[in-house]
Amino acid sequence: MSTRSEMASSNPGGAASAARPAAIRLQNLSKTYPGNSQKAVDNLSLDVAEGEVFTLLGPSGCGKSTTLRMVAGLEEPDEGSIFFGDEAVVVTAQQLSLPPEKRNLGMVFQSYAIWPHMTVEENVSFPLKARKYARHEIRERVEKVLDLVGMAGMGKRPGPLLSGGQQQRVALARALVTEPRILLLDEPFSNLDAKLREQMRIEVKLLQDRLDIAVLFVTHDQIEALSLSDRIAIMKLGVVQQQGTPRELYDQPANEFVRDFVGKTLLFRGTVRAASAGGPMAIALEGAPDCTVFGHAADPSGIPAGGHVFVGVRPEDIDILPAASGSPPAGVMGGKVTAALFVGERVEYQIEIPGQGAILIYGDRHSPLPEGQAVWIRPRPDGHSAWSSDWREGGSDS
Ligand SMILES: Nc1ncnc2c1ncn2[C@@H]1O[C@H](COP(=O)(O)OP(=O)(O)O)[C@@H](O)[C@H]1O
Numbered sequence: 265m266s267t268r269s270e271m272a273s274s275n276p277g278g279a280a281s282a283a284r285p286a287a288i289r290l291q292n293l294s295k296t297y298p299g300n301s302q303k304a305v306d307n308l309s310l311d312v313a314e315g316e317v318f319t320l321l322g323p324s325g326c327g328k329s330t331t332l333r334m335v336a337g338l339e340e341p342d343e344g345s346i347f348f349g350d351e352a353v354v355v356t357a358q359q360l361s362l363p364p365e366k367r368n369l370g371m372v373f374q375s376y377a378i379w380p381h382m383t384v385e386e387n388v389s390f391p392l393k394a395r396k397y398a399r400h401e402i403r404e405r406v407e408k409v410l411d412l413v414g415m416a417g418m419g420k421r422p423g424p425l426l427s428g429g430q431q432q433r434v435a436l437a438r439a440l441v442t443e444p445r446i447l448l449l450d451e452p453f454s455n456l457d458a459k460l461r462e463q464m465r466i467e468v469k470l471l472q473d474r475l476d477i478a479v480l481f482v483t484h485d486q487i488e489a490l491s492l493s494d495r496i497a498i499m500k501l502g503v504v505q506q507q508g509t510p511r512e513l514y515d516q517p518a519n520e521f522v523r524d525f526v527g528k529t530l531l532f533r534g535t536v537r538a539a540s541a542g543g544p545m546a547i548a549l550e551g552a553p554d555c556t557v558f559g560h561a562a563d564p565s566g567i568p569a570g571g572h573v574f575v576g577v578r579p580e581d582i583d584i585l586p587a588a589s590g591s592p593p594a595g596v597m598g599g600k601v602t603a604a605l606f607v608g609e610r611v612e613y614q615i616e617i618p619g620q621g622a623i624l625i626y627g628d629r630h631s632p633l634p635e636g637q638a639v640w641i642r643p644r645p646d647g648h649s650a651w652s653s654d655w656r657e658g659g660s661d662s
Pocket residue numbers: 297298300303304322323324325326327328329330331
């Protein structure tokens with residue numbers, strides 16, 4: 265079997281999307297459920313490249329499952345088109361819509377969708393029997409796919425004797441046994457406990473590397489999305505907010521919703537020193553005479569030099585250390601610990617910083633700082649985000 269890494273060698277950049285044609289193309293899909301005024305999916309367009317894991321990420325109710333179900337043929341869009349490669353699957357303008365069984369895709373959902381009264385083998389071979397495959401071929405394929413999902417030799421086991429993780433593996437094997445071009449996964453791990461979820465994440469990643477098929481994955485879990493995806497679309501109320509690689513979304517969120525949905529952000533008041541077209545801005549942090557950092561603005565148009573901004577800093581991009589004597593050196597803000605909360609992996613400090621107010625900053629658990637301690641806060645010099653703001657000295661943030 266050819267592996268993804270072999271195939272990717274002609275594409276050293278690594279992003280599967282860069283060079284390869286679209287396996288799934290969604291164009292201007294919209295769907296409103298009867299009786300609802302809000303669109304469940306609103307003018308959604310995206311491409312999933314061959315061999316790519318593309319994730320729809322967003323809070324509950326934002327339209328992820330509806331999108332997936334339209335791809336599967338379980339819901340009809342009101343408007344829009346769906347193509348698999350060159351093949352038109354749905355074109356509402358032409359009243360074209362292939363039935364689900366003609367779409368040749370594999371699907372795994374959140375609930376364990378295996379038949380409990382059947383053995384593993386019976387579950388997995390079901391789609392092949394329905395398609396009237398020859399008996400020897402069924403045997404071969406089932407064996408191969410059970411091996412693939414780590415269930416080799418467990419074919420005779422009855423459904424009720426399977427753990428939750430094994431049931432999801434069987435569901436995955438059943439989805440893959442017909443060797444579909446496209447795999448749809450709708451929150452497939454959310455019924456599993458945290459440990460198993462972590463393990464399944466790694467297994468699915470490795471599995472997809474070997475299979476090299478297009479995966480459209482739905483989750484509300486940002487860690488799952490960041491770790492598994494080549495690209496992600498963040499959705500809110502049926503509308504895609506931003507599409508990009510996990511790094512692009514994390515480092516350069518397009519709006520505040522994306523910024524706050526993916527990871528945590530600390531907001532510092534700052535004043536723009538110099539705005540550069542397209543590039544990062546130099547921003548002086550309020551209350552610290554000698555602390556200037558660089559941040560990229562998703563929308564620089566409303567941010568003139570001299571304007572007030574919030575600088576978005578990821579918690580891991582800031583250090584906290586006990587203050588030495590004298591005033592803070594360049595690149596450092598002074599502050600004072602007003603509360604220290606031990607949360608296991610780290611200590612969360614509330615720090616009072618002149619000009620900034622109280623800010624929650626993470627410190628490492630090995631060198632705890634007492635409440636009342638004077639501290640120096642050192643953000644990374646660059647790589648932050650900048651957000652237009654009308655904060656005022658002594659006023660409230662908004
Ligand atoms: N069968 C349905 N009938 C009516 N409304 C629905 C139906 N399914 C989903 N919705 C509504 O459509 C919106 C999107 O739902 P869904 O696609 O399930 O979101 P997600 O998977 O992101 O949680 C929600 O407001 C939901 O309440």
